[in-house]
Amino acid sequence: MKTRLLWGIMFLVLIISSVSQAATEIRIAGFGGNDQNIVEELIARFVETELAAQGVKIIYEPIADDYPRYILNALSAGTAADLFYMDIFWAKNVIKTGAVEPLDSYLQDSAVLSKDDIVTSLLEGFTVDGSLYGIPKDFNSLALFYNKDLFDIAGVEYPNSEDTWESLEQKLEKVVAIDQNFIGMALQPDFARMGALAYANGWEPFVGNETNLLAPEFKEAFAVYTDLKAKGLGLMPADIGQGWGGGAFATGNTATCLEGAWIIGFLRDQAPNLNYDATLLPKSTATGERGNFIFTVAWGINADSQNKELTFKVLEALTSPAAQQWVLERGLAIPSRKSLVDNPYFENETKEAQANKIVFIGAATGQVKPFSFKEYGGKWIDPINAALAEVMSGQSTVEQALATAQKRLDEDVMK
Amino acid sequence: MENKWRFLKEKSAPYLLLTPFVIWFLIFFGYAFIRVLFFSFTDYDLFATPRFVGLSNFQGLFREFLFARALKNSLTYAIIVTTFQTIGALILAVVLNYKIRGIKFFRAAYYMPSVTSSVVITLIFIWLFQRKGVINYLLTLFAQYRLLIWVFLIFFLISQTLLVLKEKWRQRPVSIFEPSYVVLSLLLAVVITFLLKTGGFISILTVQPLETIWLNTRETTPNWAGSLAFPRPLAAIMFLNIWTTIPTFMLLYLAGLQDIPLSLYQAAEVDGASTVQKFWYVTVPQLRHITFLVVTMGLISTLQMFDQVAIIGGQAPQESIITLAYYVYVTMFPRSAIAEVGMASAAALVLAVLTLIIVVIQQRVTGERRYKSE
Amino acid sequence: MSELSSNQQSQVELQFRIRRKRWLNVGAVYLILILISFLFMGPFLFGAISSLKDNPTEWPPTIQTAQLSPRNWLGAFNLARQAGSGGLFGQFKAGKMVQLKVTYRFPAGHEVVLPEVSIPVRVAGSGQAALDLTQKYAADYLEVSAVEEIKRWTEGGAIYAEYQIMISNPSHFNFDIVPLNLKVPYQVEFVQGTLTPNNIERLGMVQSWKNISSGLIPYIFHNYDRVFNENYSRSTGRSLFLSWVLNSFFISIMRVITTLILAAMAGYVLARLKFVGQKLFFVLILFSMMIPAQVTFISNYLVLRDGVFGLSKMFGVNSLLNTFSGLIIQGMVSGSAVFIMKQFFAGLPRSLEESACIDGASTYQTFFKIMLPLAKPALGALTILTFQGTWNDFFMPLVIITSPMDKFPLTVGLLSFRIMYGAAGMAWGPILAGAIISALPIIILFVVFQKYFVEGISFTGLKG
Structure with a gap:
């Protein structure tokens, strides 16, 4: 008897404890890792001060691993946060499910945020059927990072914004000739690098619903990139035991690499004394144009949110000019507001500020395309990456590898 | 009234004891399995309601490159790892089946890899298999010292043969691996090799440091196997898994060894059986039921290999190490696109059926049906 | 007579020979055992040693690391003492001065020049420290007071020069971290110093130290220091590693x-019980033992997501994902556990219950008072197997718990650790250190309960 009473009491307690909740909560979801620190600071500095009066409580949920999985499943289960990150890589897939709130009407009524404030090329990846679904928070593009020491030792002029791939190759040849341990360029077998060359040649990833890897523009870019390895001017990072171009660059033996501003924080930790600088990607030898990718992440609002108006207020605070300037000054990300191009930070002489500036400019010069590939995502890139690796490790010729990749794209991915 | 209540209580007792398990089993296994079966015939992305699509998920699977890779990788992995770990565990158990002081310590020490989580071990192994890692270093060392090692082995064999022949000539019973002679021959071979080295007759070779890329490569191994060759990163995972599972299965074998009646060995000795013959004709058949268990457990666990693939992650090309279990996971939770629950379920079913088929074939081959004996 | 004595003699000789042989045999066996130990323990031991290194992937991989050399211990200890602190744990105190010696080798024909000494500003590229721009940097307060050549000699055509560097802190502040850079021209080689540099960068031109006044313990265990100091929960401030261990x-x-x-x-x-469909049920249990978790997780994940058909809503929880309850409920029992127990009970004689029944005991009483105590060996084995299995389980926690980080069990925590430090090239120092510490609890548990672990395994073998 006694025990039954006890169970009964416990059950009551459970029910009572579950009912007693009040106050408006806005839940925010984002990436874990380094980004978590930034968002926490932003919330403390710019959001809570603004919205504390309205009785809003911010609950921040950083997702440490596999963020896309979290957001898709949370949205489908109706448990997703009110405000969340969307990577340009998969944003349109989520938007198409109808789980993300279109922002146009909110932007019309907003006094502090409008479409025109944001770097224009960032918006395309979050626009579906003319409606905007996400406000980009920051972005990245590729730049050519180079190690000044190696060019100094070889007595070669630094790479600059006038270089084409041909003239860059000539410079690298001289650097590599000095010492057999010197590596001209870290060549990641990745479309996220090589694709910039193809875009510079004028290649379009999708013509209608078709992808043509055998188009001369693509083939030529593919050959230029893989030939660097064949000519002894570059190595895959894996060849020297590194996971990516930045790792190879940090060893100090690698003259150049194609990376974005994400390399900066890494170099601070791994090679604090590395004497580097950055310049715009080389131009295509054939067209004289530049190509580039845009990598960006936006804030989106949950269509099922109970407090959409308030959530939009939080979004405004997170992307306010003051908040974005604060982010920029830490040198860890490049915020998305156009007006920041005149920010005094970019006038600093430090290597980091200069590299950030190049990345900022790079996103708006030449054939720049968002890093997203319709609904195919990673599956679309995999065959190209496999082809790059096969050619660069000497297992296959350019023709064979591209034919195989095209076949995989046609039969597996875009069927 | 009271009596009837008691009677009911007594009658229902077994069912009540069984109920919690049955409920759990029905939800987390029965329902789960039936649902996977259902999903496998539908197109479902977690948002819209599932749409019946017939067999097209299965057709899609067998057209997909990554799935074909996963299937091939899983099968090669299961067969090779199970074979080696079974043989290794048996040999180790026979070696460790001594009743000497401190044997418990050694058994415990060997068991350590099995206690530690696969995550820890995989992390340490990724590090060992780096391009500038310990494995490559040891291989380089071996290449440098190979001349010395050969000389040493040759002299060891010569000396051992001579010693054994001498005993045989005196008509004394002696085994080829007589431990005392092994020690003697080892010492002799070490001394000779050392003398030859200091005398300058043989030397350490200078070789380029070996820089095999074990993980981040699309190369296959072994070279002579043609289309049957498997990706080198998969080979690294095989090493790892054989290493971690040998001790567990060794303990099973040890328990089995202790149950073999000594009289069988004595009888074999009377018949003049050598050590090797005793191993083949007494130990192996007597351990048959353990071998059956080890192979079954090995096959089931290798077919669901997942942890190592997930932890190695970007350190190796996905298509080189992907297994069926991992394929199901990445199809259910893709990095970039909407969940393909239908495809994931279809692949999961293939994995389940494959496991069943392999276990049944294995039962037929070893010809024993322990589970059915109930 | 003589025949007898010779027989006796050969008996003695045989005895002696047997004893000698036995010694050699035992020796050979131990030799083999020790060799195999290296095979199974080697990776752990070598990993543990390398987790102290600045660069665990250095070539050749030796066990002679800078962090294990008594010379550096002395150097780290002395530098911290000079900086005004205890030696074991260091801090550069106000008004103190530190003296450092370094030797360089100048190739023949190369001009001998003083190294350029600087105290750099090191801003972290990751973690909380990266955001704090208001902290005081040693670079803004400390001074390099003197760089002098104290010795020079020639050896094999090259010139060797030893320098003495004085660094002082004229400010009123104490500094926890004092990094140092030395720069020499291209092709000049660093030979040795009071403390081996943590990094040699820019083609050998720059030698850099992370913290010259760290003290002995942080010097040796710098990677472990990172593991604990760079990873703590932002909301509770507790060390993530500790949380993960406790969660597990x-x-x-x-x-x-x-x-x-x-x-x-x-x-x-x-x-014990006979009921309709029992055989089928039993076959189903066996079947479930063969089906991988990767098959059933698709539905189980959704079941937990929806709070087990909405039942959890009664307790005010919408979804059991990201909860310990979800993880525990999903794995609260297993087909194989039931199988082991069933096999064990089937092996007990029925007479036990029959006599209990005669004494008037109910089924519950028989089960709890008589059968359960008898099942101790099986329960013991099951305890160990389940504990070990859950501790090492990776897949289901990975599926069920994705956030927040301080809810992870150790296995998933380690994966996030590997992703965090491996995102930009593998930072093997902290990764190895993390792997080694997380292996410790289970290894200690294993050493203490060794007997049960080994018995547990044998038990499944015999009874399964």
Whole structure:
């Protein structure tokens, strides 16, 4: 008897404890890792001060691993946060499910945020059927990072914004000739690098619903990139035991690499004394144009949110000019507001500020395309990456590898 | 009234004891399995309601490159790892089946890899298999010292043969691996090799440091196997898994060894059986039921290999190490696109059926049906 | 007579020979055992040693690391003492001065020049420190007071020069971290110094130290320092590693309890009771043992997501994802646990219950008072197996718990650790250090309960 009473009491307690909740909560979801620190600071500095009066409580949920999985499943289960990150890589897939709130009407009524404030090329990846679904928070593009020491030792002029791939190759040849341990360029077998060359040649990833890897523009870019390895001017990072171009660059033996501003924080930790600088990607030898990718992440609002108006207020605070300037000054990300191009930070002489500036400019010069590939995502890139690796490790010729990749794209991915 | 209540209580007792398990089993296994079966015939992305699509998920699977890779990788992995770990565990158990002081310590020490989580071990192994890692270093060392090692082995064999022949000539019973002679021959071979080295007759070779890329490569191994060759990163995972599972299965074998009646060995000795013959004709058949268990457990666990693939992650090309279990996971939770629950379920079913088929074939081959004996 | 004595003599000789042989045999066996130990323990030991290194992937991989050299211990200790602190744990105190010696080798024909000494500003590229621009940097306060050549000699055509560097802190502040850079021209080689540099960069031109006044313990265990100091929960401030270990313990213990109770009850009934469809049910259990978790997780994930058909809403929880309850409920018992218990109970004689029944005991009383105590060996084995299984379980926690980080069990925590430090090239120092510490609890547990672990395994072998 006694025990039954006890169970009964416990059950009551459970029910009572579950009912007693009040106050408006806005839940925010984002990436874990380094980004978590930034968002926490932003919330403390710019959001809570603004919205504390309205009785809003911010609950921040950083997702440490596999963020896309979290957001898709949370949205489908109706448990997703009110405000969340969307990577340009998969944003349109989520938007198409109808789980993300279109922002146009909110932007019309907003006094502090409008479409025109944001770097224009960032918006395309979050626009579906003319409606905007996400406000980009920051972005990245590729730049050519180079190690000044190696060019100094070889007595070669630094790479600059006038270089084409041909003239860059000539410079690298001289650097590599000095010492057999010197590596001209870290060549990641990745479309996220090589694709910039193809875009510079004028290649379009999708013509209608078709992808043509055998188009001369693509083939030529593919050959230029893989030939660097064949000519002894570059190595895959894996060849020297590194996971990516930045790792190879940090060893100090690698003259150049194609990376974005994400390399900066890494170099601070791994090679604090590395004497580097950055310049715009080389131009295509054939067209004289530049190509580039845009990598960006936006804030989106949950269509099922109970407090959409308030959530939009939080979004405004997170992307306010003051908040974005604060982010920029830490040198860890490049915020998305156009007006920041005149920010005094970019006038600093430090290597980091200069590299950030190049990345900022790079996103708006030449054939720049968002890093997203319709609904195919990673599956679309995999065959190209496999082809790059096969050619660069000497297992296959350019023709064979591209034919195989095209076949995989046609039969597996875009069927 | 009271009596009837008691009677009911007594009658229902077994069912009540069984109920919690049955409920759990029905939800987390029965329902789960039936649902996977259902999903496998539908197109479902977690948002819209599932749409019946017939067999097209299965057709899609067998057209997909990554799935074909996963299937091939899983099968090669299961067969090779199970074979080696079974043989290794048996040999180790026979070696460790001594009743000497401190044997418990050694058994415990060997068991350590099995206690530690696969995550820890995989992390340490990724590090060992780096391009500038310990494995490559040891291989380089071996290449440098190979001349010395050969000389040493040759002299060891010569000396051992001579010693054994001498005993045989005196008509004394002696085994080829007589431990005392092994020690003697080892010492002799070490001394000779050392003398030859200091005398300058043989030397350490200078070789380029070996820089095999074990993980981040699309190369296959072994070279002579043609289309049957498997990706080198998969080979690294095989090493790892054989290493971690040998001790567990060794303990099973040890328990089995202790149950073999000594009289069988004595009888074999009377018949003049050598050590090797005793191993083949007494130990192996007597351990048959353990071998059956080890192979079954090995096959089931290798077919669901997942942890190592997930932890190695970007350190190796996905298509080189992907297994069926991992394929199901990445199809259910893709990095970039909407969940393909239908495809994931279809692949999961293939994995389940494959496991069943392999276990049944294995039962037929070893010809024993322990589970059915109930 | 003589025949007898010679027989005796050969007996003695035989005895002697047998004894000698036995010694050699035992020796050979131990030799083999020790060699195999290296095979199974080597990776752990070498990993543990390398987790102290600045660069665990250096070539050749030796066990002679800078962090294990007594010379550097002395150097780290002395530098911290000069900086005004204890030596074991260091800080550069106000008004103190530190003296450092370094030797360089100048190739023949190269001009001998003083190294450029600087105290750089090191801003972290990751972690909380990267955001704090207001902290005081040693670079803004400390001074390089003197760089002098104290010795020079020639050896094999090259010139060797030894320099003495004085660094002083004229400010009123104490500094925890004092990094140092030395720069020499291209092709000049660093030979040795009071403390081996942590990094040699820019083609050998720059030698850099992370913290010259760290003190002995942080110098040796710098990677472990990073593991604990760079990873703590932002909301509670607790070390993530500690949380992960505690979570793993909690989940494992809960699962052991639920498994023991449910499996014993079900196993007993299945061993004794006859009911319709029993055989089929038993075959289903065997079947479930062969089906990988990767098959059933698709539905189980959705079941937990929806709070087990909405039942959890009664307790005010919408979804059981990201909860310990979800993880525990999903794995509260297993087919194989029931199987083991069933086999065990089936092996016990029926007469026990029959006599209990005559004494008037109910089924519950028989089960709890008589059968359960008899099942101790099986329960013991099951405890160990379940504990070990849950502790090492990776897949289901990965599926069920994605956030927040301080809810991870150790296995998933380690994966996030590997992703965090491996995102930009593998930072092997902290990764190895993390792997080694997280292996410690289970290894200690194993050493203490060794007997049960080994018995547990044998038990499944014999009874399964």
